[in-house]
Amino acid sequence: MYAVIKTGGKQYKVAAGEKLKVEQIPADIGADITLDQVLAVGAGDTIKFGAPLVQGATVQAKVLAHGRHDKVKIFKMRRRKHYQKRQGHRQNYTELQIVSING
Template identity: 85%
Template sequence: MYAVIKTGGKQYKVAAGEKLKVEQIPADIGSELTIDQVLAVGAGDTIKFGAPLVEGAKVLVKVVSHGRHDKVRIFKMRRRKHYQKRQGHRQNYTELEILSING
């Protein structure tokens, strides 16, 4: 069984037992959360789509860790204008483990 969930402005296809890195969620490590923004639920050949959300569908997740992604380097340059700008960014994430899908 799998589900398509929405969190942090992005959509993810998840199945039970998977680990997933999403945008940072303010929750303690080891706590269990319920994600109720489920866009689709599927099992084998049957798929149930929501309009926009599936009624009564929930995904139970456990917070495994918090961290920061690798640095993304931004470099801007205008040729022949003596202009160079360097910048970096590291995005925070929360790693989740999918425990069960109800729907």
């Protein structure tokens, strides 16, 4: 069984037992959370789509860790204008383990 969930402005296809990194969620490490924005639920050949959400479907997940992704370097330059700008960014994330899908 799998589900398509929406969190942090992005969509993820998840199955029970998977680990994934999503945008930071304010929850303690080891806490169980419920993701209720489920867009689709599938099992085998059957798929149930929501309009926009599937009624009564939830995904249970456990917070494993919080962290920061690798640095992304931003470099801007205008040729022949003596303009160079360097900047870096590290995005925060929350690592989740999907416990169960209730559809």
